[in-house]
Amino acid sequence: MKELKEFFEDSGRIVDETLDKLIPSDNFEPKRLYEAVRWSVFAGGKRFRPALVLAVGKTFGADEAKLLRTASAIEMIHTYSLIHDDLPAMDNDDLRRGRATCHVKFDEATAILAGDVLQSMAFRTIAEDENLGAEIKVKLTAELADSAAKMVDGQQLDLDGEGKRISIENLEKIHRNKTGAIICISARSGAIIADASENELDAITKYASSLGLLFQITDDLLDITQTTEVLGKTAGKDLTSKKSTYPSFYGIEGTRKLAEKVRLEAINSLNKIEKDTRILKDLVDFILERKK
Numbered sequence: 517m518k519e520l521k522e523f524f525e526d527s528g529r530i531v532d533e534t535l536d537k538l539i540p541s542d543n544f545e546p547k548r549l550y551e552a553v554r555w556s557v558f559a560g561g562k563r564f565r566p567a568l569v570l571a572v573g574k575t576f577g578a579d580e581a582k583l584l585r586t587a588s589a590i591e592m593i594h595t596y597s598l599i600h601d602d603l604p605a606m607d608n609d610d611l612r613r614g615r616a617t618c619h620v621k622f623d624e625a626t627a628i629l630a631g632d633v634l635q636s637m638a639f640r641t642i643a644e645d646e647n648l649g650a651e652i653k654v655k656l657t658a659e660l661a662d663s664a665a666k667m668v669d670g671q672q673l674d675l676d677g678e679g680k681r682i683s684i685e686n687l688e689k690i691h692r693n694k695t696g697a698i699i700c701i702s703a704r705s706g707a708i709i710a711d712a713s714e715n716e717l718d719a720i721t722k723y724a725s726s727l728g729l730l731f732q733i734t735d736d737l738l739d740i741t742q743t744t745e746v747l748g749k750t751a752g753k754d755l756t757s758k759k760s761t762y763p764s765f766y767g768i769e770g771t772r773k774l775a776e777k778v779r780l781e782a783i784n785s786l787n788k789i790e791k792d793t794r795i796l797k798d799l800v801d802f803i804l805e806r807k808k
């Protein structure tokens with residue numbers, strides 16, 4: 517997977533450069549707010565969602581310049597969700613991306629505002645993209661807004677289900693919204709910017725839907741099998757907060773088998789696309805084999 521490793525390094529670097537230009541410096545007033553935003557954005561996340569925007573966009577022939585702002589906007593939405601998810605009213609966590617969470621480093625009010633301003637910045641980033649036409653920008657904005665709302669729906673459903681035994685159908689519904697929706701828009705936006713055909717967009721949506729589920733399944737496994745040090749966030753949280761997870765339904769081995777099944781579904785969707793989809797296939801294996 518050398519090619520993918522290089523791809524991740526390159527996309528991570530260029531997305532970081534773009535984010536650095538888009539996000540006000542920590543000298544910008546109110547300083548405390550932008551310090552908090554930068555603390556959370558530049559904390560060493562995997563940048564998986566922007567990599568997916570770039571990988572899908574490039575697969576269908578889009579220029580990198582057309583993809584960078586949308587990729588960065590999606591990372592802004594993702595980071596906002598992590599900041600808010602860590603708050604005492606939600607997951608109440610003190611470690612994220614290997615460092616203190618935003619509300620621990622700053623304070624709760626600043627963390628709420630940092631998440632809020634990141635969300636506004638994300639939509640502005642797309643609206644002001646000079647490399648894209650108005651029609652595409654409206655489509656991207658509408659889809660991203662819909663996905664961000666689905667993520668919030670999923671978060672509420674997740675909170676409602678805490679401490680309760682929920683059905684596997686409900687668990688899947690939570691994850692398709694909470695985790696899947698932003699992964700899905702990441703892949704779709706790459707295809708939309710590249711002006712992919714309806715059939716291609718359909719195949720990419722199915723691929724991303726499987727990829728999103730696989731991401732959550734592996735997240736559940738890592739929460740049990742990995743250490744806090746490697747994850748950069750508190751391990752074993754699902755058990756202590758009595759969350760329903762895939763391993764709580766299927767056990768660890770059963771969950772690994774499910775992951776393999778979902779992996780094959782993702783690959784089968786890619787096989788319907790008549791382009792070189794190697795990098796997208798490698799991304800599936802990256803998610804399956806990831807250590808954090």
Ligand code: GRG
Nearest residue numbers: 561562563564597600601613667668671695735
């Ligand atoms: C608070 C509105 C709101 C939504 C929260 C995304 C989310 C919804 C909560 C995060 C909790 C969580 C552990 C979700 C499971 C999957 C996930 C999104 C993991 C974190 O994403 P990574 O692994 O993180 O890509 P990095 O730090 O690498 O970007």
